[in-house]
Amino acid sequence: MESQYNKEDVEGILSHFFIRGKVASITPFGSGHINSTFYVKNTDSNEPDYLLQKINHSVFKDVPGLIGNILLVTSHLKEKLKDVPGADPDKEVLTLVETKSGGFFTKDANGNYWRVYYFIKDTKSYDQVETPKQAFETGKAFGRFQKLLSDLDAEQLCHTIPNFHNIEMRLQQLHDAIDADPKGRVKEVEFIIDFINERAWQMGAVLRAGREGKLPLRIIHYDTKLNNVLLNKNDEVQCVIDLDTVMPGYVAYDFGDAIRTIINTSAEDEKQLDKINLNIPLFKAYTEGYFAEASGFLTENEIESLSHGMVLLPYMQTVRFLTDYIQGDTYYKIHFPGHNLQRSVAQMQLLNRIENEYDVLKGIIKDVAY
Structure with a gap:
């Protein structure tokens, strides 16, 4: 358990909620970068276990809005699934x-928010895709998620992190960090900055198409990693989790973020760059799973935008990890000095690999979609 919270502290927080049974144990849970999560095991096997989360309100500044989004989305999903x-x-x-x-949600004496x-x-989840079936099921999960929410007005949701995938804003944040250079780190990362600047215009394609009305605004997940999908014992999709960033956006963002993790043969922070390669069969399996659910509501322009998404999201993460490194590691949890730099370089390498196979990957999308 995190050092600042003992069992008595956490039980005190839990006492504000309608919890059935009694607490047997409380242990840290999951591998998320942002929130702190605890698994609460019940003494009574006939009663439910729980997940207690401290919401990172330095990242999610509008906690009531965030909870409102989750309630709106989960209620809609449950209502739609009643008919399935x-x-x-x-x-x-x-x-x-x-x-x-x-x-x-509740707020503790230190001003922290909990749910x-x-x-x-x-159920189970994986940090990395291991089989084509897992990739296919993950594609189904996020395709179904978008499909079931496609008739819910996106404007009803607040932006829990405004401009989250606005690449123009992310680039401006990077350039502001470069200008300030608070930790004196810019000089060592000039090669990444040059790489980013060379691609800045082309990476705005999805955002420009949305502004021009060519892409509809949808409710999307914004964090479509494999470990945000729970699978059953047969590795079949069961539940999409981590709904904090669910808000209005473009489907290319979700597709690209999923591909960023699924196609990568290594972890997103791989140090040995020669290990970063593309698993194209997993890409094809994810794409097939996604279209198995999503094909009915996507427009032709949205289908075309998916290939832009698959290069945009590794680019976006290259920018974001580098920005955080230059600023002094204030956003992402790091596990060692230079972790964000290592993440940024790994994402840059992944993007290089995807660019080299762009036509092949775009062809797979077209073949599956049509």
Whole structure:
């Protein structure tokens, strides 16, 4: 457990929620960069286990808006799944636990915000795709997620992180960090800055198409990593999780972010660059899974935009990791000095690999879509 929270502290926080049974143990859970998550095991096997999360309100500044988004989206998903034969909304959609004061989050004496989800048992997640079936199921998960939300007005959701995938703003943040250079790190990263600047215009294609009305605004996930999908014991999709960034956006963003992790033969922070290669069969499997669910609502322009997304998102992460490194590692959790720089270089290498195979990958999208 994180050093600043002992069992008594966490049990005190849990006492604000309608928790059934009694706490047997509380342990840190998951591999997320942003929030702090604890697995709460129940003493009574007939009662649910829980996930307690401290919401990082330096990242998510509008916590009531964030919780409102999650309630709106999960309620809509459950309502839509009621009409799907064989579906179980409570096992396929996250459920927030209500507080005793009538809300869905609480604030502790130190000003930290907390929420509780029911833990979905008999599921698993992976940090890296291991099989084509997992890639296919992950594609299905996010395709279905977008499809089920395609008839919900995106304007009803607030932007929990404004301009999250606005590449123009991300580049401006980078250039502001370069100008300030608070830690004196710019000189050592000039080769990455040159790489980024050479591609800046082409990477604005999705944003420009959206502004011109060529792409519809959808409700998207914004963090489509494999470990944000729970699979059942047969490696079949069960539930999409980590809904903090669900907000209005373009489908290319979600497709590109998924491809960024699924196609990569190594971790996103791989130090040995020669290990970073593309697993094209996994790319094809993800694309097939995605279109198995999403083909019915996507426009032709959206399908065309997916290939832009697959280069934009590794580029975006190159920019974001580098910005955080220059600023002094203030956003992402790091595990050693220079971690964000290592992440940025790895994403740059991944983008190089994708650019080299761009025509092949775009051809796969076209073949699957049509």
